[in-house]
Amino acid sequence: MSQRPSPPNAFDDAVQANATEQAGRPGFPLVQAWQGLDLAGIRRHLVAALRAAGIDEAEDDARFMIGHVLEPVSLAQALADAALWSWQDAARLADLAALRLRRVPLSQVLGSKPFWTLDLKVTGDVLTPRADTEALVEAVLGCCGNAPLHMLDLGTGSGAILAALLSERPAWTGQGIDLSPAALAVAQQNIDACALTPRAQLAQGRWGEALRDHSFDLVVSNPPYIVREVLAGLEPEVRDHEPALALDGGEDGLDAYRVIIADLPRLLRAGGWFALEIGYDQGAAVLALAEAAGLTALECRPDLAGLDRVVLGQALAANG
Ligand code: GLN
Numbered sequence: 001m002s003q004r005p006s007p008p009n010a011f012d013d014a015v016q017a018n019a020t021e022q023a024g025r026p027g028f029p030l031v032q033a034w035q036g037l038d039l040a041g042i043r044r045h046l047v048a049a050l051r052a053a054g055i056d057e058a059e060d061d062a063r064f065m066i067g068h069v070l071e072p073v074s075l076a077q078a079l080a081d082a083a084l085w086s087w088q089d090a091a092r093l094a095d096l097a098a099l100r101l102r103r104v105p106l107s108q109v110l111g112s113k114p115f116w117t118l119d120l121k122v123t124g125d126v127l128t129p130r131a132d133t134e135a136l137v138e139a140v141l142g143c144c145g146n147a148p149l150h151m152l153d154l155g156t157g158s159g160a161i162l163a164a165l166l167s168e169r170p171a172w173t174g175q176g177i178d179l180s181p182a183a184l185a186v187a188q189q190n191i192d193a194c195a196l197t198p199r200a201q202l203a204q205g206r207w208g209e210a211l212r213d214h215s216f217d218l219v220v221s222n223p224p225y226i227v228r229e230v231l232a233g234l235e236p237e238v239r240d241h242e243p244a245l246a247l248d249g250g251e252d253g254l255d256a257y258r259v260i261i262a263d264l265p266r267l268l269r270a271g272g273w274f275a276l277e278i279g280y281d282q283g284a285a286v287l288a289l290a291e292a293a294g295l296t297a298l299e300c301r302p303d304l305a306g307l308d309r310v311v312l313g314q315a316l317a318a319n320g
Helices: 010-017 028-033 039-052 058-070 075-080 087-101 106-110 131-144 160-168 181-193 236-241 255-267 283-292
Strands: 112-115 118-121 149-154 172-178 200-204 216-221 268-277 296-302 308-314
Touching: 010 087, 028 039, 028 087, 039 058, 039 075, 039 087, 058 075, 058 087, 058 106, 087 106, 106 112, 118 160, 118 181, 131 160, 131 216, 131 268, 131 296, 131 308, 149 160, 160 172, 160 181, 160 200, 160 216, 172 181, 181 200, 216 255, 255 268, 255 283, 283 296, 283 308
Parallel strands: 149 172, 149 216, 172 200, 216 268
Antiparallel strands: 112 118, 268 308, 296 308
């Protein structure tokens, strides 16, 4: 097989020459459709196919997938010089595109997602970290200072919140709990990749069940909060490819908050903080649950769209 750089028409020849080997790959129909095209043509075809599959950010998604297979060559460089991409790049692109056309989330197709200052590994076993959740990170950083602190992340998933907070606060340590062993494996990889291994412990469990009384200065969580009936109407990326365990908040969306909030006075030390991500219309309900549990200093913080996204508060300080 010839090496890169390949002459422009080598793409067609290579597809023919490797057709048998390629035939079983998910992207093979696309690779065949791309014969006779240069990279600009492949890109146009891909954007049209993504749009036809109902994907709104078709241009962005195409750009990210092409960039991913070309790395470290940029799309602009490869468009300008056909010798900088090969039919193998196109075949890999076609495999990624085939997944995306089935509405697999871009984060799962690429295997990672930027969150806060980090680039986190993502699989179908974890909720893709969302920009909304950065509002929680920001709120916690704003109220908790720099002093040593031991934190708990309930339902840690990819480990996004835990990793972001520990990466900002070198004196902090933390524990991440998740019910899903597959999610914990992803979280561990993220913790390791962010060089936070000595300060973060992960364990399997159902919320705070197995944890000792008053052992945390801070408890955070982005629990499942989608109303069950609403789940079926979400876009296919979320509905079909993200874990229901991380999304399904039960009949009224508040199931997880009932369990977590009832346990906060036990888990937190006196005066300890908590921060919970919420759905945009759940502020009043979650504040009421927190108040009923005897938590104080309660407030709602918005996300970048100005919608309620975080409920913050504290455990009562010890008397006297
Ligand atoms: N914000 C997510 C969504 O709307 C839900 C996250 C969650 O349930 N914790 O898809």
